[in-house]
Amino acid sequence: MTEPVIRHYGPKAYSDHPPFSYPAYKSTSLRGPTQDLLTIVQTLSETTGPGPVWADVSEEDADLTTNAGTGAPAIGERIIVTGKVLDETGRGVPGTLMEIWQPNACGRYVHWRETAFPAPLDPNFIGVGQCVTGDDGEYRFQTVKPGPYPWGNHPNAWRPAHIHFSLMGPSLGSRLVTQMYFENDPLFEFDPIFNSVPEHTRHRLIAHYDHDVTEENWALGWRWDIVLRGRAATPFEEDDQ
């Protein structure tokens, strides 16, 4: 076959995402575009993306309780985080690279910029992991529950416990970086990053406790599905103008 397939994506649901500028999250004020985005017609440059090839080169590294490689387990509440990566029709998205990072159980990141919060480091926890979704889009990480931590946005600011997720997806437009939160966190109402998300979609960032995922005498289970922007529901006709 010599002609490429242009499989168009549906429009991005901008109203489901945070705005570029959200005054309560102060550093957004100078960092988001102020001019309207310019709409362009999708070509191969947009309908392809690094996801498929990048997933090929990754290694399985989905257990953050042991992947520091020290031979000793990380300290903290051991948890399993599992779910599916889906497109907007509910189909699983297989073969997509998921990369995660998080602080340790005390809320401390292993990063040279983290100097202000005097919480202990855990020599057996590096706080990063990755996996590739299975045939039905399923994924599974084992880690320790991250602690909340303070930040400098406003007086006595604390982030709710969260795990950062990065997904490549099948195309450029399906690239997603987001954060997963844990249900019933008392810090939700105080966090401008969480609340920058429109009210009607905030629940999509919250993982739910699932006793069926919990493993006896081992770890508590949390379930969270992720939905990536999908292909257009109706195939576009070739432009014959």
Add this chain to the structure above:
Amino acid sequence: MSSHGETPSQTVGPYFSMRLAAEGQNILTAREDRVVIEGRVYDGAGSHIEDALLEIWQAAPSGRYRHPDDTRDLDLEDGFTGFGRTATDFETGDYRFETLKPGLVPDAEGAFQAPHISLIVQGRGMLTAVFTRIYFSDEEEANRDDLVLRGVPDSRRHTLMARLQDGSSPPAYRFDIHMQGEDETVFFDF
């Protein structure tokens, strides 16, 4: 089939380099005919952004993308994925990619687009990713005919142009990114 809404985006925050943008992911090739794309990321006050995440996606020199949808019978450079990423330098806001100049990719009307690289910009203080394109200043003729560039107002087209630096070897193109301000980079919706 039930309908599922997109999971909302959140900022990459200040610590993404723990996992994303590992050392060397900005070097896509060691080939002698590689080109350098370099520049700085600025905020709306003209200060450098010390913690932006930049990701590029591009075709091989043949014009083909390494992706299942690109079924054209064209050469895919061995070992060249077309993807790279990097964090800006904390002190300067500078970044650098070493890559191959991409070839010609079809446009929406059956002709070819000018050579370009797709760029995704994220960072602390950015709640969602934004998308732009890097074009090459020494491709004047192709740039003139490019459908995307033709849709950009004259006054803003320069924000998409990587400028070839005199006497650089390998050839180095300068591409600064301005999130706001007079020279605000054109970002795309598609």
